[in-house]
Amino acid sequence: xxxxxxxxxxxxxxxxxxxxxxxxxxxxxxxxxxxxxxxxxxxxxxxxxxxxxxxxxxxxxxxxxxxxxxxxxxxxxxxxxxxxxxxxxxxxxxxxxxxxxxxxxxxxxxxxxxxxxxxxxxxxxxxxxxxxxxxxxxxxxxxxxxxxxxxxxxxxxxxxxxxxxxxxxxxxxxxxxxxxxxxxxxxxxxxxxxxxxxxxxxxxxxxxxxxxxxxxxxxxxxxxxxxxxxxxxxxxxxxxxxxxxxxxxxxxxxxxxxxxxxxxxxxxxxxxxxxxxxxxxxxxxxxxxxxxxx
Amino acid sequence: xxxxxxxxxxxxxxxxxxxxxxxxxxxxxxxxxxxxxxxxxxxxxxxxxxxxxxxxxxxxxxxxxxxxxxxxxxxxxxxxxxxxxxxxxxxxxxxxxxxxxxxxxxxxxxxxxxxxxxxxxxxxxxxxxxxxxxxxxxxxxxxxxxxxxxxxxxxxxxxxxxxxxxxxxxxxxxxxxxxxxxxxxxxxxxxxxxxxxxxxxxxxxxxxxxxxxxxxxxxxxxxxxxxxxxxxxxxxxxxxxxxxxxxxxxxxxxxxxxxxxxxxxx
Numbered sequence: 001x002x003x004x005x006x007x008x009x010x011x012x013x014x015x016x017x018x019x020x021x022x023x024x025x026x027x028x029x030x031x032x033x034x035x036x037x038x039x040x041x042x043x044x045x046x047x048x049x050x051x052x053x054x055x056x057x058x059x060x061x062x063x064x065x066x067x068x069x070x071x072x073x074x075x076x077x078x079x080x081x082x083x084x085x086x087x088x089x090x091x092x093x094x095x096x097x098x099x100x101x102x103x104x105x106x107x108x109x110x111x112x113x114x115x116x117x118x119x120x121x122x123x124x125x126x127x128x129x130x131x132x133x134x135x136x137x138x139x140x141x142x143x144x145x146x147x148x149x150x151x152x153x154x155x156x157x158x159x160x161x162x163x164x165x166x167x168x169x170x171x172x173x174x175x176x177x178x179x180x181x182x183x184x185x186x187x188x189x190x191x192x193x194x195x196x197x198x199x200x201x202x203x204x205x206x207x208x209x210x211x212x213x214x215x216x217x218x219x220x221x222x223x224x225x226x227x228x229x230x231x232x233x234x235x236x237x238x239x240x241x242x243x244x245x246x247x248x249x250x251x252x253x254x255x256x257x258x259x260x261x262x263x264x265x266x267x268x269x270x271x272x273x274x275x276x277x278x279x280x281x282x283x284x285x286x287x288x289x290x291x292x293x294x
Numbered sequence: 295x296x297x298x299x300x301x302x303x304x305x306x307x308x309x310x311x312x313x314x315x316x317x318x319x320x321x322x323x324x325x326x327x328x329x330x331x332x333x334x335x336x337x338x339x340x341x342x343x344x345x346x347x348x349x350x351x352x353x354x355x356x357x358x359x360x361x362x363x364x365x366x367x368x369x370x371x372x373x374x375x376x377x378x379x380x381x382x383x384x385x386x387x388x389x390x391x392x393x394x395x396x397x398x399x400x401x402x403x404x405x406x407x408x409x410x411x412x413x414x415x416x417x418x419x420x421x422x423x424x425x426x427x428x429x430x431x432x433x434x435x436x437x438x439x440x441x442x443x444x445x446x447x448x449x450x451x452x453x454x455x456x457x458x459x460x461x462x463x464x465x466x467x468x469x470x471x472x473x474x475x476x477x478x479x480x481x482x483x484x485x486x487x488x489x490x491x492x493x494x495x496x497x498x499x500x501x502x503x504x505x506x507x508x509x510x511x512x513x514x515x516x517x518x519x520x521x522x523x524x525x526x527x528x529x530x531x532x533x534x535x536x537x538x539x540x541x542x543x544x545x546x547x548x549x550x551x552x553x554x555x556x557x558x559x560x
Contacts, residue, residue, distance in 0.1 A: 019386075022383040023388075026383070030398075033436035035401065100309045118313075121317070123501075132319035135319075142337060236504070263422075274408065
């Protein structure tokens, strides 16, 4: 073999190997900080524990105690209620906003500017955005002041802050963006001539919406739904901060177990949550095919 | 052009209300952070002062603000650099078929939809079982990457899906080596997207709470510090802190957007 052939052969094998090398850092990070930690949770969920720490035996008690407790079922029911309510609200608001941006804003520049305007809060702190409701919803907040001044109420409403209402409001405030972005993206790809054709064929506003725009926006709606549902199902910060200790969620229950150093219990709760979330995502993907979006 | 109908005005009004809903609360705390020294957490304003901003640096009032701010910025910068580098490499890898590509892709998507508290718990347990101390620059760094990388990789995925390969072929036909093609053709075209990935990496890490909660160890990052404050601080110093960090985030966004606009002009 001549030297040049040799180096060619080496280059070819390097070329074939290149994607593996390029993907290696991603494999490493997701392996160490995602896959192994999840396996860790699986393992710990079958361990026993006492005051001193973990006991390395195989027990099913963590699951049995949990699934047999009425508190767990109530908490799941409550969390799923949050998820459904927040989903319905973020979807209606997000769809309307995306529809306005995609079909009623006429220049690309304005479309981009208004879209960025919706996206910027995503890059600021969630905790600060929750705190920022205090002056509006508090006992002496703007809303109570306004209602009192107009004579609608004679003593301040106590349920505005630190309540399920505040939790849902904060979720909608934080997560509507996760609906706007994917729905806007799919809407921008809808062929405008389809809409014109429908109009020419005599379809009214609602016909076009129901038979053209909504079906073609479904992948975006599905992606937004996956985001919102998984974020709400796993949340513990919003429920704790906006609920003021008055409300419960699956994530908060887990976070409390962690606080009490009951790791095997927390791990079993984590597994049940993970399986619930994955089943929900699988159900969404069964209804809508999002592969075209990727 | 078609005349704007009633639908447009109704939708525009709805959009305007949505923007007020998004930004209104932030603006109220920005105003209230300039309360006079006797002011409290709600309106009315009792005078106008910088009192609460001065209080930020008083450790007895707010704890270790300067330290946690420094840690959060450092961590966010490291996360940003790693997110850009790893996403770019993975984006290049996914342009060709390779064994394990599908598994890696699903792992990336899983990283996006698995609740943060699970990642936090899992990494916390991993470090505990291995007898390692969790630290903000170790375990928390890893936890943040599981959140920023999926965004970065999916953005690069979208970028390369729309990338015009004929430009590279032209460079190759003119005798450019693979590295030269990358350096002088591909890289300049994708730089704006890389800045976007960097912005995501920085901001998402800088504001992350849930994934830091069990992984940051004994030294708090800024969101953990702010969260701790919400339970015991009941003065507008909380708002001053909120206004500071929000202004900082907006400044970072502004710098990135300006960079992209300047690059696009060239």
